Amino acid sequence: MSLVIVGTVAFDAIETPFGKTDKIVGGAATYAGLAASYLYNRVKVISVIGEDFGDHIDMLTNKGIAVEGVQVIKGGKSFFWAGKYHNDMNSRDTLITELNVLADFDPKIPISYQDCKYLLLGNLTPQVQINTLERLAHKPKLVVLDTMNFWMDVALDDLKKVLKKVDVLTINDSEARQLSGEYSLVKAADAILRMGPKYLIIKKGEHGALLFGEGQVFSAPALPLADVFDPTGAGDTFAGGFIGYLAKVKSINFANMRNAVIYGSALASFCVEKFGTERLQGLTKEEIVSRIKEFITLSKFDIGE
Amino acid sequence: MSLVIVGTVAFDAIETPFGKTDKIVGGAATYAGLAASYLYNRVKVISVIGEDFGDHIDMLTNKGIAVEGVQVIKGGKSFFWAGKYHNDMNSRDTLITELNVLADFDPKIPISYQDCKYLLLGNLTPQVQINTLERLAHKPKLVVLDTMNFWMDVALDDLKKVLKKVDVLTINDSEARQLSGEYSLVKAADAILRMGPKYLIIKKGEHGALLFGEGQVFSAPALPLADVFDPTGAGDTFAGGFIGYLAKVKSINFANMRNAVIYGSALASFCVEKFGTERLQGLTKEEIVSRIKEFITLSKFDIGE
Numbered sequence: 111m112s113l114v115i116v117g118t119v120a121f122d123a124i125e126t127p128f129g130k131t132d133k134i135v136g137g138a139a140t141y142a143g144l145a146a147s148y149l150y151n152r153v154k155v156i157s158v159i160g161e162d163f164g165d166h167i168d169m170l171t172n173k174g175i176a177v178e179g180v181q182v183i184k185g186g187k188s189f190f191w192a193g194k195y196h197n198d199m200n201s202r203d204t205l206i207t208e209l210n211v212l213a214d215f216d217p218k219i220p221i222s223y224q225d226c227k228y229l230l231l232g233n234l235t236p237q238v239q240i241n242t243l244e245r246l247a248h249k250p251k252l253v254v255l256d257t258m259n260f261w262m263d264v265a266l267d268d269l270k271k272v273l274k275k276v277d278v279l280t281i282n283d284s285e286a287r288q289l290s291g292e293y294s295l296v297k298a299a300d301a302i303l304r305m306g307p308k309y310l311i312i313k314k315g316e317h318g319a320l321l322f323g324e325g326q327v328f329s330a331p332a333l334p335l336a337d338v339f340d341p342t343g344a345g346d347t348f349a350g351g352f353i354g355y356l357a358k359v360k361s362i363n364f365a366n367m368r369n370a371v372i373y374g375s376a377l378a379s380f381c382v383e384k385f386g387t388e389r390l391q392g393l394t395k396e397e398i399v400s401r402i403k404e405f406i407t408l409s410k411f412d413i414g415e
Numbered sequence: 416m417s418l419v420i421v422g423t424v425a426f427d428a429i430e431t432p433f434g435k436t437d438k439i440v441g442g443a444a445t446y447a448g449l450a451a452s453y454l455y456n457r458v459k460v461i462s463v464i465g466e467d468f469g470d471h472i473d474m475l476t477n478k479g480i481a482v483e484g485v486q487v488i489k490g491g492k493s494f495f496w497a498g499k500y501h502n503d504m505n506s507r508d509t510l511i512t513e514l515n516v517l518a519d520f521d522p523k524i525p526i527s528y529q530d531c532k533y534l535l536l537g538n539l540t541p542q543v544q545i546n547t548l549e550r551l552a553h554k555p556k557l558v559v560l561d562t563m564n565f566w567m568d569v570a571l572d573d574l575k576k577v578l579k580k581v582d583v584l585t586i587n588d589s590e591a592r593q594l595s596g597e598y599s600l601v602k603a604a605d606a607i608l609r610m611g612p613k614y615l616i617i618k619k620g621e622h623g624a625l626l627f628g629e630g631q632v633f634s635a636p637a638l639p640l641a642d643v644f645d646p647t648g649a650g651d652t653f654a655g656g657f658i659g660y661l662a663k664v665k666s667i668n669f670a671n672m673r674n675a676v677i678y679g680s681a682l683a684s685f686c687v688e689k690f691g692t693e694r695l696q697g698l699t700k701e702e703i704v705s706r707i708k709e710f711i712t713l714s715k716f717d718i719g720e
Contacts, residue, residue, distance in 0.1 A: 199598075293503060294640065295639055296639045296640060296641040314622065317619065318636075326712070327713055328714070328716070329623070329636035329637075329713050331623075331636070334634070335599065336602055371716075372718060407631070410673075411633070411635075411670075412670065413674050413711065
C-alpha cells in the first residue's frame with residue numbers, strides 16, 4: 111500500500127519582492143512529496159529529470175520518498191521554470207519555461223509502485239495523467255487531480271476525460287470559474303462535480319479553501335501571515351498534505367476530508383515562509399502539531415443556543 | 416441601557432445583473448438597525464431625513480426601533496444614492512449621490528438616548544461621528560466605528576481623531592491596506608490597532624471576515640451563496656448584527672466577539688438574498704438560528720491529536 115505522486119521534479123529560479131534565487135530544486139512532485147512525507151511513510155514519486163539534476167534527488171530520498179519511478183534521461187536537461195512575483199504576491203510573470211525532458215515525458219510505473227492505493231496526479235498534461243491511471247494494475251482507493259488554467263486553454267477535451275476518472279479535483283477560484291463558466295463558486299462547484307469528481311477543492315490563496323462534496327461545503331481559513339516570502343509550490347504542498355493525511359487516516363469521508371484540507375493548508379502555510387522548498391525540508395512534527403493548533407484557534411467559535 | 420446607531424436613513428436606486436429598483440428605502444442606519452433589532456430590543460437610531468421620506472420610517476418603528484433621534488427637515492429631501500453593480504457583484508459604479516439634508520447633518524441626541532451603552536457610528540463624515548461621541552453624557556461601554564475609503568481620502572485627520580476614541584473598527588481589506596499603508600493584513604492590523612481601536616474587523620465580502628485584537632486573530636467564513644442578488648447594505652447589516660449580539664450578551668471579550676462576527680456574517684448573508692432591505696424585514700428567529708447552524712457546519716473540523 112502506498113501513496114504515489116506523479117508530477118514535475120525540476121529546477122526553478124524565483125524572484126520575489128524579498129529577493130531572488132539561482133536555480134533551485136522545485137517541481138510539483140517535489141513539493142507534494144515533501145509535504146506528504148511528514149504524514150505518511152510510503153510516498154513514491156513518478157517523474158522525469160535530466161542528468162543535470164545530479165544528487166539533488168537526495169532531497170526526496172532523505173525523507174524516505176521512493177524515486178524508482180523518476181526516469182533519468184541521459185544527456186537530458188531537467189524542466190526549468192523561472193518566474194517573478196509582483197508586489198501583491200498574488201500574480202506572477204513567467205520569465206522562462208524550458209520543458210526539456212518533460213516534453214517527451216511518458217510515465218513508467220515500476221512494479222514496486224503497483225501497490226498504489228492513493229494517487230496524486232500533479233499538474234501535468236492531462237494525457238500524461240490519463241496514461242498514469244491506465245498503467246496502474248488496480249484502481250487506487252483515492253485519486254486526487256491537480257490542474258491549471260493552461261490545460262483548460264489547450265487540452266480541455268483530455269482534461270474532461272481525466273476528470274471522469276478522479277475522486278478529488280483541486281483548482282483555484284479563477285480556474286473553477288473558467289472550467290464551469292459560472293461566476294458563483296457554488297454554481298461552479300455544482301457544474302464541476304457533474305463532470306466526474308466526487309469532491310472539489312477550490313483553493314483561494316490568502317482567503318483559504320472551499321471543499322465541496324456529499325452535498326456539503328467546508329470553508330477552511332488560511333493562516334494570516336505577516337510575510338509571504340515565496341508562494342511557489344504552495345498549491346502542490348497543499349495537495350501533498352491533503353492526500354498524505356487521507357493516506358494516514360485511511361478512511362475517506364467528509365469529516366476526514368475537512369481535516370485533510372486543514373493539514374494541506376497548514377503545510378502550505380509553512381511553504382511560503384521561505385524560498386523554494388527550504389522551509390518544507392526542515393520541518394519538525396512539533397511544528398506541524400503547533401501549526402494545526404493555530405488553525406483550530408483561528409477558526410473556532412462556540413455559539414451555545 | 417440601549418444600543419444607539421448613527422447613520423444614514425435614505426433612498427437608494429439599485430441596479431444589479433438581476434434587475435433594478437426605483438427609489439427604495441436604504442441607508443446604513445436602516446440596514447444596521449433592522450439587523451440589530453433581531454438580537455436586541457432597545458435599538459435607537461440617530462439620523463436625518465427629508466419630508467419626502469413620509470411614513471417609510473415605519474420600516475424601523477415596526478421593528479420596535481426608536482426614531483426620536485431621526486430629525487425630519489421640513490421641505491428637505493432625503494439623502495439619495497443610485498448605483499449599478501458589475502457582473503462580478505464585487506465592484507459598482509455610483510450613478511447619483513444627492514446629499515440633500517445629509518449635507519448639514521448635525522446629530523442631536525434626545526435625552527431618552529442618553530442611556531446609550533452600545534454605540535454604532537455608521538459610515539458618515541468623521542466630524543459627525545466625533546460630534547455624536549462628544550454629545551453623549553456618558554462614555555458608552557462599547558463604540559463600533561464603520562467608515563470607508565472616501566473619508567480616508569478627504570478627511571484622514573478627522574478620521575484618525577475618531578479612531579482614538581472607539582473600541583472596534585470595521586473596514587474592508589482594501590481600506591485596511593489604504594489606512595495602514597501595509598499590504599499584509601497582519602501588518603495592516605498591527606498598524607491600525609496602534610491608531611486607537613482595541614479590535615479591528617476586516618470585511619472580505621465573499622471571503623468572510625478577520626477579527627484582530629487581544630493578540631488574537633479569528634477568521635470567519637462567508638456562506639457560499641449560489642446567487643448574490645444585491646450586495647447593498649451587507650456591510651451595515653454586518654455591523655448591526657455584530658453590535659446587536661454584543662448588546663444582547665453584554666460581556667465584551669474575544670470569545671463573544673467571535674460569535675458576534677458570526678452573527679453579523681449570518682445577517683449579512685440574508686441581506687444579499689433580495690433587493691434592498693426586503694429580506695431583512697421579514698426574517699424569523701428560526702431562520703436566523705438555522706443560518707447560524709449553517710455557519711457552524713460550514714467551518715467546523717475536529718482534529719483529535
